[in-house]
Amino acid sequence: MRKLLCLIFFLLPITVGSNYLFATCIIIHIGKNEIIIGADSRNVKKPTESDNMEILDGCKIQKMGSLFCAMSGFTHSEYYEFNSYEIVKLHLQEGRDFKFNKERIKSDLKSKLSTILKKIKTNKKSWEMIVTSENRILDLAIIGEINDELIVYRLGFVLSNPETMDFEVHEEEIICNDETDKYVAFGELDSAKDYLINNLKTDLPQNLIRNAIREQAKAGKITVGEPINILKVKKEKYEWIDNHTCEK
Secondary structure (H helix, E strand, C coil), rough: CCEEEECCCCCCCCCCCEEECCCEEEEECCCCCCEEEEEEEEEEECCCCCCCCCECCCEEEEEEEEEEEEEECCCCCCCCCCHHHHHHHHHHHHCCHHHHHHHHHHHHHHHHHHHHHEEEEEECCHHHHHCCCCCCCCEEEEEEEEECCEEEEEECCCCCCCCCEEEEEEEEEEEEECCEEEEEEEEECHHHHHHHHHHHCCCHHHHHHHHHHHHCCCCCCCCCCCEEEEEEEECEEEEEEECCCCCC
């Protein structure tokens, strides 16, 4: 049986400003010279002065030049003027090589997350919502052709010291070649993980990914939901298999 590598993080909203619940389900298959990425589209917005939840659809697989980026975790706060997708996109467009850009991405996100959490810590309820028992604050994957290789580059920001707001940054590069066959997943995954483990080798990766995310959406929580977007990336080209809320 193939090994399923999962990083689980449940993103919950802060209680100031406009709050977003980005409990994403993202599954990536790194296959033979191709990478398939699937993500749900559910975002939930909770205004501070209301107990009502507003359900929004959004694209969680965003194109950034020749690369793509998918994220789960604390990705967006209007109140703190924080948008992790925009930060990654800005650095990827700087025109330097990827090694330089990824260091800037790590440094910038780490600094901004630390600054924001220092402010959030004064609100006990908000802190408990964002900082889970695993202390995973943000996970992201950058996918595409980098230095003539098809790669999934992953970053995970884990709060290592809640007193000083220091972070451990977990980093991994997975090269896609003619022998790779691996699943990577992060976000809200309990039901999706079970489905994948029980159904490996029974269908095409894109169908397994779609069905696994669908199972997670059926799990009863409002934080993962359809429609599901699925993207196939190869060297020098990409193809949307399912595109409901992403670029046209």
